[in-house]
Amino acid sequence: MIYHLRSAFSCIKGRLKALPASCAGVAVTETALVLPFFLGAGLAGIELANYSLTMLRVGQLAVQVADNASRIGDISTLENRKIYEADINDLLLGAKVQAGSGLDLYENGRVIVSSLEVDADEEQYIHWQRCMGTLKMVSSYGEEGDKLPDGIGPDDRKVLAQSGDAVVFVEIAYTYQPLISKALMGARRIESVASYTVRSSRDLSQVYQVEGQAHAPVSSCDKFTDSAA
Numbered sequence: 001m002i003y004h005l006r007s008a009f010s011c012i013k014g015r016l017k018a019l020p021a022s023c024a025g026v027a028v029t030e031t032a033l034v035l036p037f038f039l040g041a042g043l044a045g046i047e048l049a050n051y052s053l054t055m056l057r058v059g060q061l062a063v064q065v066a067d068n069a070s071r072i073g074d075i076s077t078l079e080n081r082k083i084y085e086a087d088i089n090d091l092l093l094g095a096k097v098q099a100g101s102g103l104d105l106y107e108n109g110r111v112i113v114s115s116l117e118v119d120a121d122e123e124q125y126i127h128w129q130r131c132m133g134t135l136k137m138v139s140s141y142g143e144e145g146d147k148l149p150d151g152i153g154p155d156d157r158k159v160l161a162q163s164g165d166a167v168v169f170v171e172i173a174y175t176y177q178p179l180i181s182k183a184l185m186g187a188r189r190i191e192s193v194a195s196y197t198v199r200s201s202r203d204l205s206q207v208y209q210v211e212g213q214a215h216a217p218v219s220s221c222d223k224f225t226d227s228a229a
Contacts, residue, residue, distance in 0.1 A: 043180050050179040055190050057103065062172045062194040065095045069113055069168040070196035073203075080203040086216040088113065088207065089228035092132040096226075106226035109174035110135040114142070116152050116159070116167040116195075117204055124148045124161060128207055131221035132228070137173050138221065140191075152195075159195045166204055169195045 073081035099105040110133030117127040129144040141152045151158035161167045176188040209215045217228045
């Protein structure tokens, strides 16, 4: 019995002495050490790619909304085209459809459409402005009624309206929704602008309501909703 115990202790002692010089399991240990780093880098790469794609989608959406806004209005060959509150509401609701369900545009962002025109004193001003979205923000470039002698837009990309014409200026702000975790990208707001000159002769006197029908709600910029209400 004692012999067997001595033999077992001797075997254990020998194994313990050999342990510092053993190379067995090194690969497993190294993998365990570096795997969290590579996993983190991979997840960060996926998040960055998603963020870049979202920026692209928001930028393209701003262009689409501005283009659509430049075309709205009734069709008449006898007089300038009138635009209606219902047209603008359809435009804003259409932006949500174009954005797709993945963005949840109006739950996480805001679209601002401004009509830059020239007044009777030949000054640039925002004739009307409409908004939709729950994000608490106002236009970065002016509000309805503001005079803008240098035009509207970022300092290096300002646009001007011509007398008797209008420029539709669109701003979109969107709070980025992370694919994996906010810890990877933080809280980020994506902003994009676009503008188009109206495509046909437009009645610039006012935004109309359709006669003989219930008045459409006005998507004024003091509202922060995800629908025309």
